[in-house]
Amino acid sequence: MNWVKKSQKEIKEQIFKALNKNVNYKNESVIGLPASILDEKVFNQDRFDLSEVPFLASFLLNPNHIGCHTLGSSESFFVGTQEIEREVISICSDAILKGYPEEFDGYIASGGTEANIQAIWMYRNYFKCEKSALNSEIAVICSVDSHYSMDKGANLLSIPIFKVEVDFDSRSISHESVLKTVSEAKSKGVKYFIVVSNMMTTMFGSVDNIDIYVNVLKEEKSDFKLHVDGAFGGFYYPFSKLHDNHVNFKNPNVSSVTLDAHKMAQAPYGTGIFIARKNLIQYTTTQEASYVEGEDCTLIGSRSGANAIAIWMILSTYGPNGWNEKIFVLQKRTDYLCEKLNELKVDFYRHPDSNIVTIKEKFISTEMANEFGLIPDNHHNPLWYKIVVMDHVTLEKLDPFILKMKNELIG
Numbered sequence: 001m002n003w004v005k006k007s008q009k010e011i012k013e014q015i016f017k018a019l020n021k022n023v024n025y026k027n028e029s030v031i032g033l034p035a036s037i038l039d040e041k042v043f044n045q046d047r048f049d050l051s052e053v054p055f056l057a058s059f060l061l062n063p064n065h066i067g068c069h070t071l072g073s074s075e076s077f078f079v080g081t082q083e084i085e086r087e088v089i090s091i092c093s094d095a096i097l098k099g100y101p102e103e104f105d106g107y108i109a110s111g112g113t114e115a116n117i118q119a120i121w122m123y124r125n126y127f128k129c130e131k132s133a134l135n136s137e138i139a140v141i142c143s144v145d146s147h148y149s150m151d152k153g154a155n156l157l158s159i160p161i162f163k164v165e166v167d168f169d170s171r172s173i174s175h176e177s178v179l180k181t182v183s184e185a186k187s188k189g190v191k192y193f194i195v196v197s198n199m200m201t202t203m204f205g206s207v208d209n210i211d212i213y214v215n216v217l218k219e220e221k222s223d224f225k226l227h228v229d230g231a232f233g234g235f236y237y238p239f240s241k242l243h244d245n246h247v248n249f250k251n252p253n254v255s256s257v258t259l260d261a262h263k264m265a266q267a268p269y270g271t272g273i274f275i276a277r278k279n280l281i282q283y284t285t286t287q288e289a290s291y292v293e294g295e296d297c298t299l300i301g302s303r304s305g306a307n308a309i310a311i312w313m314i315l316s317t318y319g320p321n322g323w324n325e326k327i328f329v330l331q332k333r334t335d336y337l338c339e340k341l342n343e344l345k346v347d348f349y350r351h352p353d354s355n356i357v358t359i360k361e362k363f364i365s366t367e368m369a370n371e372f373g374l375i376p377d378n379h380h381n382p383l384w385y386k387i388v389v390m391d392h393v394t395l396e397k398l399d400p401f402i403l404k405m406k407n408e409l410i411g
Contacts (some may be wrong), residue, residue: 002087003095005319014084014316015054015309021080022063033077037062055310063305066292068281070105073294078305085308091315093275096238097257099249106275108308110300112231113149115258115274118284118299119227120153120194122256122276125283126225127192135159139185141213142196143173145204147229150196160190171206171349178216186220193217193224199247199257200233203377203386204349205356207237210246214253227256231272233354234259239327240353255280261311264355266391271307274298326391330355333398334389340402344409355389365408372401 006014025036037045038060050057058081067074069082070089085108093104109115120140127133140154140161154161164173164181185193195217197208210226217224228247230237234257238248248254256276261267285297318326334355341348347360364374364385376382387393387401 002101003091003315003320005322006316008317011313011316012051012054015058015313016051018080018084018309019054019058019061019063021083022061023077030077035062035064055306055313058309059304059306064302065108065305065308066298066302067294067296068105068107068298070107071281071294071297075293081305081309084312085305088308088311088315089273089275092234092259092273093249095320096234096259097248097275098238099277103278104249104275105278105281106273107298108303108311109272109274109298110270110303111262111272112147112229112258112260113152113272114299115260115272116147116149116196116227116229116231117153117156118274119196119256119258119276120150120159121157121299122280122284123194123225123227124157124159126280127223129283131192131223133192136189137191138194139190139192140194140196141178141181141185142229143198143201143208145171145201145206146196146198147202147231150229159194160185160188162190166206169349171201171204171351173208173212175212175216178212179220182216182220182222186222191223193222195224195226197226197228197247198233199228199230199237200351200354200356202232203356203375203384204358205232205351205354206349207233207241207247207351207353210251210253225255226253227258228254229258231258231260232263232356234273235261235264235323236327236330236355237353239324240331240355249277261314264390265311265314267310267314268307270304271311273311330389330391333393333395336395337387337389337398337402340398341405344402344406346405346409349384356386357389358384358386360384363405363409368401368404368408371404 023030045060063078063081069086089106093099094101124138127138135158138159140150142150143166144163162181162185165177195213197210259273261271262269281297289296346363349358361382374385377384
């Protein structure tokens with residue numbers, strides 16, 4: 001196991017050991033880097049006892065994690081904290097997503113949007129390089145419930161996107177709906193597919209059946225690469241769906257995955273994660289970045305090493321057993337909410353392994369939506385409103401909502 005629970009003492013020691021391996025701007029004669037610690041006139045380090053706050057120390061010391069550190073050579077000035085980032089990627093690819101050690105590349109992105117665009121960029125270039133494909137012959141295919149980053153990526157990369165319809169109540173794709181979408185794309189000249197399958201959608205928490213995409217595309221003899229968008233579900237679904245889970249790297253059809261630590265892992269915003277099987281991420285290498293040691297194959301380029309440290313601290317504080325317990329508690333709270341909604345005969349959608357409950361609009365008044373901060377699927381013409389059972393969404397917060405809904409329904 002490469003994921004173990006650590007004491008706060010062990011966590012502090014390992015982080016400061018890593019920081020001490022990085023460049024020391026004050027004590028070393030380093031004058032070529034366009035970087036330094038955070039401006040001390042503004043962020044005075046003397047105000048804090050940094051020995052007790054390793055994340056703040058890493059933030060102030062400002063390591064730059066430009067590049068992808070699982071490939072080999074990287075900027076040697078930040079070798080210490082790069083080791084922390086590699087450990088995060090390894091925990092996610094091996095312990096959480098059930099891959100084999102040393103078979104994956106990845107990096108800490110700015111969020112799920114960037115990580116999804118990175119995947120689309122990587123596969124577009126793969127098809128262009130390996131199949132001599134034109135942009136018009138490569139398409140993104142995903143469900144209508146997929147995150148808007150797929151549309152953004154297709155737009156940025158000048159490739160078409162095709163959406164698969166889902167059942168309104170079950171939010172599921174079907175063999176027929178995928179076949180219809182694939183056939184439409186092929187009729188417009190598409191030969192190569194970048195499939196994005198959902199591991200808990202943002203609005204519904206729904207999970208796509210990967211086998212449906214794979215079976216249809218194989219039946220149609222269409223070339224494809226498959227990416228899993230686990231921006232929301234990556235730190236949840238692998239722990240709630242403990243059996244018969246094929247939405248991970250045990251599935252040979254899955255080539256890459258997005259996770260988003262600033263959602264369920266409660267890391268600072270700007271901590272998405274992109275992971276791909278070996279020999280894929282090189283298709284996005286920018287060789288013109290010759291001044292960067294090891295060059296750069298990431299979309300974002302320069303990024304804060306402090307974000308990698310934040311994720312590592314969270315995962316090391318909990319360990320696998322602690323994380324399983326955390327998700328178990330959230331599942332029970334979500335079960336409780338669903339039981340109460342069923343008693344009130346309220347129509348809602350909830351994937352059984354998800355902590356998102358999405359209620360049909362006719363049961364939610366504008367007053368209730370505003371009071372409880374419910375999120376609509378569309379601010380202009382909502383059909384659904386969602387509740388996300390996070391750590392702070394305790395029974396003490398759910399009960400007033402349930403009581404309010406009961407009173408409104410009776411009234």
